[in-house]
Amino acid sequence: MKGLSWGSITRILPKIWQQIFFILVFLVVVPLIILGCLLMQTSQHAIKTAVLNNHREIALHTTGEVKEHVEGARHALFVSASILGRLHADAWQQETAIVELSLRNPTLQKIAVVEQSGQEVAVSELGTGLQNRSHEAAFQQAIQGNAYLSSVKTSESYEPLITIAEPIKRMGRVKEVLIADLNLRSVWQIIDKIHVGDQGIAYVIDESGRIIAHPDKKKILMDDHVQDKEIIEGLRAGQAGNVETIKDNGQRWLTSYAPIEVLGWGLIITLPESEAYAALAHMKVQSWMLILLSVFATILISLLLARYMSQPMKRMLEGTQRITKGDYSVSFPIRGRSEIDQLLFAFNRMALKMKKTQEMEKLSIVGKASTAIAHELKNSLQLVETYVKLLPTRYKDEDFIKKFSATIPDELNSWKSSLKNIMDFAKFGQSSWSMEPLSINRLVEETAVLSKFRAEHLGLVFDVQMEEEHVFIKGNEEKLKQVLLNLVTNAFEATVAGGTILIKTRVSKQSRARENAYTEIEISNSGISIQQDRIDQLFKPFYTTKSYGLGLGLSICKEIIDRHEGQIKVVVDESANTTSFIMSFPICHTVHGRKNYAFRENSSY
Numbered sequence: 001m002k003g004l005s006w007g008s009i010t011r012i013l014p015k016i017w018q019q020i021f022f023i024l025v026f027l028v029v030v031p032l033i034i035l036g037c038l039l040m041q042t043s044q045h046a047i048k049t050a051v052l053n054n055h056r057e058i059a060l061h062t063t064g065e066v067k068e069h070v071e072g073a074r075h076a077l078f079v080s081a082s083i084l085g086r087l088h089a090d091a092w093q094q095e096t097a098i099v100e101l102s103l104r105n106p107t108l109q110k111i112a113v114v115e116q117s118g119q120e121v122a123v124s125e126l127g128t129g130l131q132n133r134s135h136e137a138a139f140q141q142a143i144q145g146n147a148y149l150s151s152v153k154t155s156e157s158y159e160p161l162i163t164i165a166e167p168i169k170r171m172g173r174v175k176e177v178l179i180a181d182l183n184l185r186s187v188w189q190i191i192d193k194i195h196v197g198d199q200g201i202a203y204v205i206d207e208s209g210r211i212i213a214h215p216d217k218k219k220i221l222m223d224d225h226v227q228d229k230e231i232i233e234g235l236r237a238g239q240a241g242n243v244e245t246i247k248d249n250g251q252r253w254l255t256s257y258a259p260i261e262v263l264g265w266g267l268i269i270t271l272p273e274s275e276a277y278a279a280l281a282h283m284k285v286q287s288w289m290l291i292l293l294s295v296f297a298t299i300l301i302s303l304l305l306a307r308y309m310s311q312p313m314k315r316m317l318e319g320t321q322r323i324t325k326g327d328y329s330v331s332f333p334i335r336g337r338s339e340i341d342q343l344l345f346a347f348n349r350m351a352l353k354m355k356k357t358q359e360m361e362k363l364s365i366v367g368k369a370s371t372a373i374a375h376e377l378k379n380s381l382q383l384v385e386t387y388v389k390l391l392p393t394r395y396k397d398e399d400f401i402k403k404f405s406a407t408i409p410d411e412l413n414s415w416k417s418s419l420k421n422i423m424d425f426a427k428f429g430q431s432s433w434s435m436e437p438l439s440i441n442r443l444v445e446e447t448a449v450l451s452k453f454r455a456e457h458l459g460l461v462f463d464v465q466m467e468e469e470h471v472f473i474k475g476n477e478e479k480l481k482q483v484l485l486n487l488v489t490n491a492f493e494a495t496v497a498g499g500t501i502l503i504k505t506r507v508s509k510q511s512r513a514r515e516n517a518y519t520e521i522e523i524s525n526s527g528i529s530i531q532q533d534r535i536d537q538l539f540k541p542f543y544t545t546k547s548y549g550l551g552l553g554l555s556i557c558k559e560i561i562d563r564h565e566g567q568i569k570v571v572v573d574e575s576a577n578t579t580s581f582i583m584s585f586p587i588c589h590t591v592h593g594r595k596n597y598a599f600r601e602n603s604s605y
Contacts, residue, residue: 024302029295036291043287044280048254051276052242055256055269058194058202060240063260063267065190066204069107070263073182074149074164076105081166081178084113088170095122098178109161111180113168114139121176133179138165142177145169149263152184152206154221160184160212187213188220191267200271207236207264226268228255235259235266245270312340316347323351433476433563437588440471440505440519447484448503451492459497467505471519473585475564483557484521487581490553491525494579499526508584517587524580528572535570561585 080101084094091113098111102124111124118134133139141148142165150163161181168176187204191213194202204213209226211219226232234241240258247253252273259266274281312332319330330351332344394400448464455462491501504522530538539558561568566585573580 021302024305025299028298028302032294032298033291036287040280040284040287043283044277047277047280051254051271052256055196055254055271056240056242056258058196059256059258059267059269062190062194062202063258066187066265066267067260067263069186069190070162070182073105073108073180074147074166076101077108077111077164077178077180078147078166081168084178085168085170085175091121095124095126098122098124099126107183107186108180109183111178114177114179116143116175124180136163136179138163138179139177141165142167142179143174145174151208152210152212152221155181155183158221160221184212188217191215194269196269196271197275199275200269202267202269204260205235205266205268212265231255231257231266231268236264244273312344316344319347319351323354329355433479435474435476437472438475438477438480440473440521440585441466443477443480443484444503444505444521447481447488450485451488451501454492455501458492458495460492460495461498461500463500463502465502465504467507467519469507471505471507472588473519473564474588475585476560479560480564483560483583484523486553486557487523490581491523494530495525495527501525507587518584519587521583521585522580524578526578528574528577528579530570530572530579532572535572538570539568 080097084097087093087097089097094113098113102108102111109124112120112131112133113122114133115121118132118136118139120130120133123130138148138150145167147167148163148165152160152162155161161183163179163181165177165179167174168178191202191204192215196202201215203211203215203219205226206212209232210221211226212221214220228243228245230241230243235257238259238261240256242254242256245253245255253270254273254276255268255270257266257268315332319332322330331348334341334345334348390400391404444464444466448462452462488501488503495501502522502524504520504524506520506522508518508520539554558568561583564585566583568581568583571580571582572578
């Protein structure tokens with residue numbers, strides 16, 4: 001990424017302790033919350049299953065009671081029919097027997113002995129007239145020798161009842177029929193004894209879904225039917241089960257049902273979900289409080305632990321930044337034998353080796369520079385020596401004096417430049433610079449002023465195009481001017497007469513939308529003066545394509561740019577026939593205001 005430096009990376013990336021903190025929180029808090037949610041879901045499922053199973057057990061037990069009650073009445077009627085069949089009793093004896101039966105079983109009402117023609121011969125309700133019951137299904141079924149059980153119907157007093165009938169056999173033949181109505185009020189008593197919470201209810205329905213027993217007696221045998229198909233189909237299939245139902249008001253209910261075998265009826269127990277899960281709601285509150293306390297404790301511990309763990313890394317980061325700036329005197333105290341201490345020890349050894357390597361490199365550079373300077377000075381001294389020896393004898397020669405005046409200062413300037421470059425190069429990493437906000441436009445303007453007249457003298461076109469925003473960077477004015485003048489000077493030397501040199505300033509397009517924006521300064525000249533395969537070598541010390549100089553100029557420029565957290569690159573555009581040096585620096589701030597200048601051969605500034 002263009003313009004990316006170590007300083008910008010440290011500003012973009014989160015701090016080490018924040019990374020450790022987020023990792024610890026993610027590894028502990030997230031699983032803790034997930035575990036809490038799973039435990040609550042499991043608890044809810046367990047409570048729901050326990051409630052439904054409890055209701056189902058109650059339903060199964062109660063259906064047994066109801067079935068036993070009805071079957072007991074049928075059995076009593078069957079026994080009485082068997083006794084009457086063996087006694088060959090007359091009407092008075094039969095009446096006595098069925099009255100006694102009604103007294104022993106109060107739920108059996110209107111007990112009657114019916115002869116084969118369908119005419120009653122004895123009834124349990126004394127004083128009532130005898131009726132012909134040949135048209136009734138109970139008589140027609142029993143006279144065929146089969147026991148009979150009717151559907152639920154309503155009595156004259158609006159109570160539910162069923163009719164049961166048993167054949168009376170003598171010598172294996174059906175002679176009479178014993179018919180009785182079984183009042184189901186006794187079933188009400190069984191149902192009323194069931195208590196399911198504060199709002200829960202239990203009730204019995206017949207095969208059509210009508211309510212025949214309910215705590216609210218107003219609902220018995222009314223037109224309301226149970227509409228839930230799953231419940232009706234399950235009861236008809238003789239199966240018990242659990243379902244969740246929704247009332248008209250949107251309230252959810254937990255419902256259990258069980259069939260009453262033989263009768264075709266069903267027992268239903270239902271309870272509001274809110275009441276069933278009342279304990280769960282309380283448990284949820286406690287669980288969430290525990291989870292939140294655990295999360296808070298985890299976050300606090302993670303924060304303290306992250307701070308503690310990040311301290312050595314923070315110190316190492318600061319030490320690394322110092323090393324990148326050339327300060328190899330970094331050393332950390334070792335307090336133990338942990339992995340962090342071993343890492344600090346390795347870092348200290350690395351810094352020490354780099355310091356020694358730097359010193360050896362400096363000695364090598366000094367030696368190489370001494371050789372180069374010696375070679376340069378040797379040739380130059382011979383030339384100066386020749387001119388000096390000839391001066392006493394030829395000082396009256398005007399041509400000689402002109403050459404002497406032109407050559408000696410140039411040679412002295414060359415010595416001065418070489419010595420200055422080697423001294424500047426040797427000082428890097430040993431001195432600190434003052435940094436302050438600088439205007440890029442002003443730096444370019446001052447460079448243009450110094451370079452404009454030289455361009456005119458060389459017959460070159462010199463243009464400056466500045467960004468309309470007034471951009472500031474943090475840097476050292478003297479060092480940055482040195483970089484700009486060095487690069488412009490190289491452009492002058494690489495451009496032939498009539499060529500063009502252009503300086504541009506702009507804000508990087510890739511970084512304009514981001515907080516950490518970069519400004520670019522481009523110095524380009526017409527003509528391709530650098531081969532593509534040599535670009536990577538340009539900024540190395542003592543590398544030069546010129547026949548003169550030490551090759552330290554671009555290396556010093558790169559060192560200065562690096563110290564400003566900037567970057568420099570070379571772009572050769574063969575299609576446009578240009579060579580460009582592009583520098584990028586992080587922006588401090590901008591002030592809006594257009595600044596465009598153009599310097600040409602005959603222009604004035």
